[in-house]
Amino acid sequence: MVLIVLFVAAVAAAWWFTHRTPAGVGDAITVYYAKADGTTLVPWRVSLGPARDPASVAFYAATQCVAGPPPGTEAIRFPAGTRVLAVDVVDSTADVNLSHEIAGSSKEGSFAESAEFKSLVWTLTQPSLHLTSVKIRIDGARVATLPGGHLEIDEPLSRSSF
Amino acid sequence: MSRSRVRRFSFLAQALAVVLSCLPFAAPAQERAPLLWFQGTRLILEHPQAQAGDIAVSTRDAGLRRFLDKLGATVAFEPQSRYVVVTAQDRRTIVFTLGDPWYTVAGVRVRAPFAPSNDGPDVLLPFFALARALYVEPVPDGGETVLQPRIGALDVRAEGGRTVVTVRAAMPLLIDTNADGPDRLQVTFVGQGSSLAPTRRALGAGVDALDVTVAGTARVPSTTLTITAAPGTAHRIVPAETPDAFSVAFEPRGSVSQNGPPTPPPMVGSPGPYDPGALVAPTAAPPVVAGRATLTGLAFEQGSDDALVVRVALSGAAGYEWHRLLDHRWYLDFANTTLNGPGRDEHPSFGSAQSVRVRQTGTGDAPAVRIAFTLAGDQAIEVQPSDTGLTITVSNASATDLTRIGTGRTGGPPVAASGASPDAVPSEMPWKFGTPSSPRLIVIDPGHGGADVGTAHNGLVEKSLTFDIAQRLRSLLVAQGWIVKMTRDGDIDPVSTDLLTQMHADGKANADDRAYLQTRCDVANAANARMFISIHVNSAPVSSARGSTFYWYKPQDAAFAQTLEHAVVATAGTQDDGARHENFYVVRHTTMPAVLIETAFVTNPSDVELLRQPSFLQNVAQGIANGVKAYAGAPALRQVQSDNGVSRQ
Numbered sequence: 001m002v003l004i005v006l007f008v009a010a011v012a013a014a015w016w017f018t019h020r021t022p023a024g025v026g027d028a029i030t031v032y033y034a035k036a037d038g039t040t041l042v043p044w045r046v047s048l049g050p051a052r053d054p055a056s057v058a059f060y061a062a063t064q065c066v067a068g069p070p071p072g073t074e075a076i077r078f079p080a081g082t083r084v085l086a087v088d089v090v091d092s093t094a095d096v097n098l099s100h101e102i103a104g105s106s107k108e109g110s111f112a113e114s115a116e117f118k119s120l121v122w123t124l125t126q127p128s129l130h131l132t133s134v135k136i137r138i139d140g141a142r143v144a145t146l147p148g149g150h151l152e153i154d155e156p157l158s159r160s161s162f
Numbered sequence: 163m164s165r166s167r168v169r170r171f172s173f174l175a176q177a178l179a180v181v182l183s184c185l186p187f188a189a190p191a192q193e194r195a196p197l198l199w200f201q202g203t204r205l206i207l208e209h210p211q212a213q214a215g216d217i218a219v220s221t222r223d224a225g226l227r228r229f230l231d232k233l234g235a236t237v238a239f240e241p242q243s244r245y246v247v248v249t250a251q252d253r254r255t256i257v258f259t260l261g262d263p264w265y266t267v268a269g270v271r272v273r274a275p276f277a278p279s280n281d282g283p284d285v286l287l288p289f290f291a292l293a294r295a296l297y298v299e300p301v302p303d304g305g306e307t308v309l310q311p312r313i314g315a316l317d318v319r320a321e322g323g324r325t326v327v328t329v330r331a332a333m334p335l336l337i338d339t340n341a342d343g344p345d346r347l348q349v350t351f352v353g354q355g356s357s358l359a360p361t362r363r364a365l366g367a368g369v370d371a372l373d374v375t376v377a378g379t380a381r382v383p384s385t386t387l388t389i390t391a392a393p394g395t396a397h398r399i400v401p402a403e404t405p406d407a408f409s410v411a412f413e414p415r416g417s418v419s420q421n422g423p424p425t426p427p428p429m430v431g432s433p434g435p436y437d438p439g440a441l442v443a444p445t446a447a448p449p450v451v452a453g454r455a456t457l458t459g460l461a462f463e464q465g466s467d468d469a470l471v472v473r474v475a476l477s478g479a480a481g482y483e484w485h486r487l488l489d490h491r492w493y494l495d496f497a498n499t500t501l502n503g504p505g506r507d508e509h510p511s512f513g514s515a516q517s518v519r520v521r522q523t524g525t526g527d528a529p530a531v532r533i534a535f536t537l538a539g540d541q542a543i544e545v546q547p548s549d550t551g552l553t554i555t556v557s558n559a560s561a562t563d564l565t566r567i568g569t570g571r572t573g574g575p576p577v578a579a580s581g582a583s584p585d586a587v588p589s590e591m592p593w594k595f596g597t598p599s600s601p602r603l604i605v606i607d608p609g610h611g612g613a614d615v616g617t618a619h620n621g622l623v624e625k626s627l628t629f630d631i632a633q634r635l636r637s638l639l640v641a642q643g644w645i646v647k648m649t650r651d652g653d654i655d656p657v658s659t660d661l662l663t664q665m666h667a668d669g670k671a672n673a674d675d676r677a678y679l680q681t682r683c684d685v686a687n688a689a690n691a692r693m694f695i696s697i698h699v700n701s702a703p704v705s706s707a708r709g710s711t712f713y714w715y716k717p718q719d720a721a722f723a724q725t726l727e728h729a730v731v732a733t734a735g736t737q738d739d740g741a742r743h744e745n746f747y748v749v750r751h752t753t754m755p756a757v758l759i760e761t762a763f764v765t766n767p768s769d770v771e772l773l774r775q776p777s778f779l780q781n782v783a784q785g786i787a788n789g790v791k792a793y794a795g796a797p798a799l800r801q802v803q804s805d806n807g808v809s810r811q
Contacts, residue, residue: 036702036704036706036707037707037739038702038707038739039742046269047266047269049244049245049257049259049262049264049266050244050259050262051243051244051245051259051260053244055242055243056242056243056244056245058243059238059240059242059243059245059247060243060245060247060257063238063245063247063249063255064247064255066249067247067249067253067254067255068253069253070253070254070268071252071253071254071330071403071404071407072317072319072328072403074704074706076702076703076704077253077703080234080251081234081236082236083236083237083238083249084238084240084247085238085240086240086242087240087242087243088242109616109617109624109698109699109700109701109702109760109763109764110698110700110713110744110746110758110760111700111701111702111707111711111760111763112701112702112703114744143675144675144676144679144747145675145676145679145747146675147614147675148610148614148616149675150698150744150746150747150748150758151744151745151746151747152745152746152747152750152751153745154676157745160525160526161745162743162744162745
């Protein structure tokens, strides 16, 4: 009897957890990458797995954006080794914690730095995610700019920032 | 049965499996994880759990981390998310979902022997499934398991009149090539096994067949790719994107280009839903629409009875609307108005307003400016419009009439019609709140310096180039009659120690980085200069990017950026990459017209040739000087003393 109760509770909890879907999120999301000109964004549809809760979807979108488009695609890419450590969603803002490897983008001039953050912001602010702005942390710390960088990133970025 | 019902049953089955797996009677006999060898050494996983023919390994396992490091792969997971994303060196993603045995490799669904599960930050992944996705095949060998790197993918692509064959593997490739005939190329990949089909035929223009043979042992394999080209075809090995890839191009003999690597195609076939037809239009900088009014000045004064008087100067006419909120906030919005400077935060030392904030709240076609007060209570506020702006008086007395909304109109003739081009904004419009106190002063900011070298490629170093151009520009501007100040006068990265100390004391995030850039802004802000010009040199991860770009942040700076853009491109002959809106620190935190110029790319061959020529650097400086003259005219000549000691009449 106890096992049955446990089973029903587990099913109910898992059902609730997996079906907290942000309205409008379908089977795929759009990930943007910047073309070699540094300004043109290309939308790229990526299938979602079964998890559709806002935190999972936002994390998934950010990691796909940082990974970039498939091999062979000419694109401005995040520095190798850059990882998404966490994405916290509070109201309409995504707080993205990136690993320190992102600092390599500022070594490549403002061109890549701008294109990378632009693609990340556009990915996370697509309408179906219901997010309007993106905060950035590097290894957990809020920073004014990347070391030697150009872009100010300690205030929330939105599509109008670019 | 509907798809949703199938999903529901599938889900229930999974949940039941999870519950049953927890029961004591259902616990399987403990399997022993095999000994693993990788690259000639034992791969020791900390707590491997053999499971359903695979090994469950934690994402935080040090052995797994070493394995992924050698493959150039990274793993991302956070407990709030159900997704675990592994990114391979070639940027393919392998995505696991907690509780789901299906995972994806570059968008293709694959079933693992068991579903990943987590315990807090620990996620147990199917190790062999992950290894295979990274082109590493577990091969039994004498009771042990060898993790054999493999050639995992072979792309054959037609590009114009040629065919490009690309091989992708798990590890950086050791390659031995041998062209044993005019139309045959053999490439041996030492240390790599293969998961490829042995033969492919009639693959595209110039390539008749590909044959793959594997030799060696499980621990020391080698794979040979034999490419049979069509008669009369020549081949050329082209640079690959990553060390674990190899590319060779085939094209009719006599047409082999010697002009460097080919431009990769826009994209290769992706198994995922990838829609190249859905390209968005280039996202150029948003058009700047001049508002009917511009907020040009803001002054805080102490009125009678210690009241706070805020005088707002407007150029042009604007409607406004104010609101009083229940939480002691009060704000006024100017419609169709542009803020002629950065946002501003004030904490008056007198009166009953705890803070005052001024922001550009609307942009584009509907520019709007908001002045917001946080009050100590329900203070009375009087709004008095005039021909030149508006005065807001915050009394220390409580309001007897707590009206919550009011509207009005203020100001004089508009400075520009709505929708006018940025060029229509008068170039002599006072920028700062008030008039520049140093209207003859231009601050030049040579980007980077000292330990911050900027970008460096092809023997060119950004900090040296920016300083060279800045020095040339200084001479030209002084000759025009300007007073010039440089943010650095040598190979240093200037920082104000006072500012640094203050920022640390204020607990500013990343005080060091901020202080370095703010110091450069303060050189111009403290002097209330007429203009600020930051000079940089760009680089990009792709060599095709080239040209000059002119970045601005404050809407009013667009005209300055465009003027410099036209002048520099005309004089220096660089490709025009446009004037672009960007959230760059130094153009955002300076209070006068400010532009950051990326003059050319140190990663583009033609730009590199230009940047190596002193005449080009001189032309860039001359172009900027021409732009300054076009934007602001020449300062009235009088006896001046420039900061570098040059006197002019």
